[in-house]
Structures are given as C-alpha cells and as structure tokens.
Amino acid sequence: MYGYRAFKYGLDSFTGAACDMWETKSNMDAAYPYLKFQKEGIMSDKYLDTIVVNRGNQRRLKNVMLRAQRGEAVTIGYLGGSITMGSGATTPEKCYAYLSCQWWRQNFPQSRVAYCNAGIGATTSQFGVARVDEDLLYARPDLVFIEYSVNDGNDAHFQETYEGLVRHVYTSETLPAVVLLHNSFFSTGASVQEMHVAVGKYYDLPCVSIKNNIHARIAAGEMAAETITDDDLHPNDAGHAMLADTILYFLDGVYAQADSPEPEPVFPVRPMTLNRYECSRRFRNPQLVADSCRGFTEDKEIQRHMTDIFKCGWEAWEEGAYLEFTMTGSVLAVQYRRTIHKPAPAARVIVDGDEAGAVLLDGEFDETWGDLLALTTVFEKEESAKHHVRIEVCKTHERDASGFYLVSVITAG
Numbered sequence: 001m002y003g004y005r006a007f008k009y010g011l012d013s014f015t016g017a018a019c020d021m022w023e024t025k026s027n028m029d030a031a032y033p034y035l036k037f038q039k040e041g042i043m044s045d046k047y048l049d050t051i052v053v054n055r056g057n058q059r060r061l062k063n064v065m066l067r068a069q070r071g072e073a074v075t076i077g078y079l080g081g082s083i084t085m086g087s088g089a090t091t092p093e094k095c096y097a098y099l100s101c102q103w104w105r106q107n108f109p110q111s112r113v114a115y116c117n118a119g120i121g122a123t124t125s126q127f128g129v130a131r132v133d134e135d136l137l138y139a140r141p142d143l144v145f146i147e148y149s150v151n152d153g154n155d156a157h158f159q160e161t162y163e164g165l166v167r168h169v170y171t172s173e174t175l176p177a178v179v180l181l182h183n184s185f186f187s188t189g190a191s192v193q194e195m196h197v198a199v200g201k202y203y204d205l206p207c208v209s210i211k212n213n214i215h216a217r218i219a220a221g222e223m224a225a226e227t228i229t230d231d232d233l234h235p236n237d238a239g240h241a242m243l244a245d246t247i248l249y250f251l252d253g254v255y256a257q258a259d260s261p262e263p264e265p266v267f268p269v270r271p272m273t274l275n276r277y278e279c280s281r282r283f284r285n286p287q288l289v290a291d292s293c294r295g296f297t298e299d300k301e302i303q304r305h306m307t308d309i310f311k312c313g314w315e316a317w318e319e320g321a322y323l324e325f326t327m328t329g330s331v332l333a334v335q336y337r338r339t340i341h342k343p344a345p346a347a348r349v350i351v352d353g354d355e356a357g358a359v360l361l362d363g364e365f366d367e368t369w370g371d372l373l374a375l376t377t378v379f380e381k382e383e384s385a386k387h388h389v390r391i392e393v394c395k396t397h398e399r400d401a402s403g404f405y406l407v408s409v410i411t412a413g
Contacts, residue, residue, distance in 0.1 A: 053207045053208070058262055059263065062258045068111040077136050082121030082234060083096070089235070097115075100248060123151060124158065126161040126277065126375060128146075128165050129278070135306045140173070146178065166205070168280075180205055210243050283411070291325050293323050295320065299311060316347075316404050319345070320392070325388075325389055326386060328385070329385075331411060332377075332411055333377045335373060336404070345363050346360060348392055
C-alpha cells in the first residue's frame with residue numbers, strides 16, 4: 001500500500017514567497033487527520049498503477065535524482081493554475097506542490113533543495129508561456145512540473161499554446177526535466193488530458209494523470225468527492241495530499257530505476273502545430289512604448305508577488321481614452337481586469353484601423369469569487385507582420401465602481 005507516503009514527508013518553514021530554501025522537517029502524521037484515507041486502504045495500487053499515461057524519456061529526471069543523491073543543490077519548479085497555486089489548501093505548505101517537493105528533501109537530505117511555485121489561479125498555458133521566464137525560469141529549475149489540464153480549452157488554440165510552453169521550458173538554459181501533470185474536475189472527470197498527453201507523447205515526456213487516481217475512485221463509488229473538495233475542482237487539504245501521493249508514487253518508481261541506462265532524449269525540431277507561442281513576449285507599462293496615449297495612466301505601484309496580478313498596467317476612466325502602439329508578430333492578446341464591482345467600463349481593440357473588426361473587452365465579470373485576470377486573443381495570423389494597435393475605452397457609466405484596467409499586452413510569432 002502506498003497512501004502513507006505523502007504524509008510522512010516533513011514540511012519546511014514557509015516564507016510566503018514563490019521560492020524558498022528552508023529545510024526544517026516536522027512530523028506530518030500529527031498534522032493531518034485525514035490519515036484515515038490510507039488506513040481505509042483508499043490509496044490502492046489498482047489506481048496508482050494507471051497514473052503514468054506516458055512513460056516518456058526519463059533521462060533528465062533520473063539525472064536530477066542522481067545529482068541530488070551526490071549532494072548537489074537542485075531546484076524543483078511548478079507551473080500551473082489555481083490548483084498548483086494551492087487554492088483549497090488551508091496553508092501554502094499543505095498544497096500538493098509543496099507536499100510533493102518534500103519527496104526530494106526526504107530522499108536527499110544531503111542536497112539543498114529549493115522549491116519554486118509559479119501557480120496563478122484562473123490562468124492558461126497561453127499566459128504561462130508568456131510569463132514563465134519571469135516567474136519560474138529565472139530560478140534556474142532542474143525539474144518543472146506543468147499543470148494546465150483543467151484550465152486550457154479543448155481546441156487547437158490551446159494545444160498550440162501548451163506545445164509552445166512545453167518547448168520553451170524544455171529548451172531553456174538549464175535544460176530541465178519536464179513532467180506533465182493532468183488534473184480533472186473530481187466528479188465529472190472533465191479535463192483536456194488527452195490533448196495534453198498528445199503533446200507529451202510527441203516530445204517523449206513523462207505524463208502523470210491525477211485524474212486516473214482520484215476521479216477514478218470517485219467514479220467507482222469508493223470515495224465521495226466532497227471529502228476532498230468543496231467545489232469539485234479545488235482540493236482541500238486531504239485532496240492536495242492525494243495529488244501529492246500520486247506524484248510521489250511516480251517519483252518512487254523512477255528513483256527505483258535511476259541507475260538504469262536511459263538514451264539521450266531526442267527533441268523534435270518540427271513542432272506539432274504552427275508553434276507561434278514558443279517565444280511569447282509580455283509587455284507591461286515599463287516595457288511597452290506607446291506611440292500615443294490619452295486618458296490612460298500608468299500604474300506605478302510595485303508588484304510584490306506574482307499573484308498580485310493587477311499591477312504595472314494602465315487604468316482609464318473616461319470614454320474615448322486610448323493607448324496606441326506598434327507591434328510585430330503573428331499573435332496579439334490583451335490582458336485586462338474583469339471586475340465583480342459593477343458597473344464597469346468596456347474597451348475595444350482596433351488593429352490597423354479596422355473598426356468593423358474591433359474586439360470588445362468587457363470589464364464586468366458575472367462571477368462572485370473575485371476579479372478575473374482576463375486574456376483575450378485579438379488575432380492569430382500565420383505570418384508575422386507589423387501592426388498598429390489602438391485600445392480605446394468605448395463604454396463608461398455615471399458611477400463606475402472602477403476604471404478600465406489594462407494589465408498587459410502579449411505578442412507572439
């Protein structure tokens with residue numbers, strides 16, 4: 001039986017930053033009352049043996065393990081949405097990413113293991129590839145777990161953005177090992193796992209299915225979804241521990257064969273898709289040079305953490321306010337705030353003077369959980385070219401609760 005593993009690894013001190021280097025351990029058994037899961041036999045190999053949906057080439061991952069075994073310092077990175085960020089966990093150190101990082105500290109106490117969590121809620125791989133340099137790769141990770149299977153849409157656009165992210169991370173300076181994680185909604189099993197696994201298979205990367213472990217148990221009637229989640233998507237502490245257990249089972253299997261020879265990975269030069277997103281660039285007010293501007297003011301407040309998302313942008317309150325700039329590329333996307341505080345203004349994006357083809361950016365958000373960092377793709381073209389872009393506030397109200405907030409502009413291709 002395997003269920004004890006996620007619970008036995010000690011927790012580090014938590015600083016609240018994206019990365020930490022602390023290595024103090026404590027006994028997890030006393031802290032986690034949901035040890036009942038493993039005592040009741042829920043973590044059986046019947047499901048865990050199905051989680052590796054693509055073995056992939058494991059040479060890079062084994063090399064990280066062997067380096068840690070020799071006492072070398074290693075950095076473990078995580079990139080994804082709200083589940084990776086730790087939503088649903090009562091403290092940051094109870095999220096699956098933090099828990100699974102303890103496997104490295106437990107197995108390699110002689111190694112200095114750094115943890116870097118770059119999860120941001122309600123975001124997709126399209127934003128992930130645009131921000132990964134700034135939010136994760138700066139830390140020079142040796143291993144990166146990527147998790148977007150409940151955030152991405154199930155279409156060609158997101159297969160392309162996901163592939164671009166995978167290519168960008170895999171070929172980055174430190175040549176990290178890459179493991180793809182696939183979550184799902186707990187009750188329905190809804191996920192784009194199949195599409196993401198297709199990318200993993202193409203690049204011969206390890207793919208680990210959380211869905212095959214947790215959703216399968218729920219679908220079989222062996223456990224109730226409400227025991228591990230409050231909203232069918234975000235795990236509670238027990239759910240995060242089960243996610244970690246899934247990853248640790250995979251890591252244990254790789255480590256058991258770490259000394260076995262593995263061929264050098266062969267990176268496909270030809271991508272699956274048009275691959276316009278591999279070299280995405282994100283522009284905020286320090287980087288974007290406007291050709292012309294009226295009524296948009298720069299937000300000079302310092303962003304103190306990557307999840308402090310509404311910073312370093314521009315805000316406008318008056319109808320007719322505009323920001324104009326020139327960009328070169330085949331893709332343009334705009335990030336802006338959609339707020340629950342209504343009424344809120346709207347803006348439109350006009351490219352190369354095409355008023356009839358303007359794209360609307362609605363500042364109002366109908367959910368109740370909080371403001372959304374919206375990302376709207378304005379155009380995707382096959383050929384790169386120079387374009388003139390105008391972002392213009394087109395609707396305001398007498399008593400707007402907030403201004404229109406433009407967070408960033410993302411170009412690719």
